[in-house]
Amino acid sequence: MDKFGKLKELIASVEGDADKFYNKGNAAAGTRVRKAMQDLKNLAQEIRNDVTAIKNK
Numbered sequence: 001m002d003k004f005g006k007l008k009e010l011i012a013s014v015e016g017d018a019d020k021f022y023n024k025g026n027a028a029a030g031t032r033v034r035k036a037m038q039d040l041k042n043l044a045q046e047i048r049n050d051v052t053a054i055k056n057k
Contacts, residue, residue, distance in 0.1 A: 003047050010040055 014036035020029035 003043060003050065007040065007043050007047065010036060010043065 014033055017026075017029040017032045017036070020026040021033050
């Protein structure tokens with residue numbers, strides 16, 4: 001459950017940068033959004049692996 005909490009925190013932390021990129025055209029914020037999305041992808045994969053491992057016990 002700890003990883004799921006981290007996932008929610010990461011989404012909340014990137015919200016400001018997403019707003020800056022989409023509404024104000026800030027390119028640097030777009031780079032930060034892309035990095036955060038990659039981190040989210042990796043964390044989501046870890047959660048998927050954990051769920052599968054627990055399910056298959």
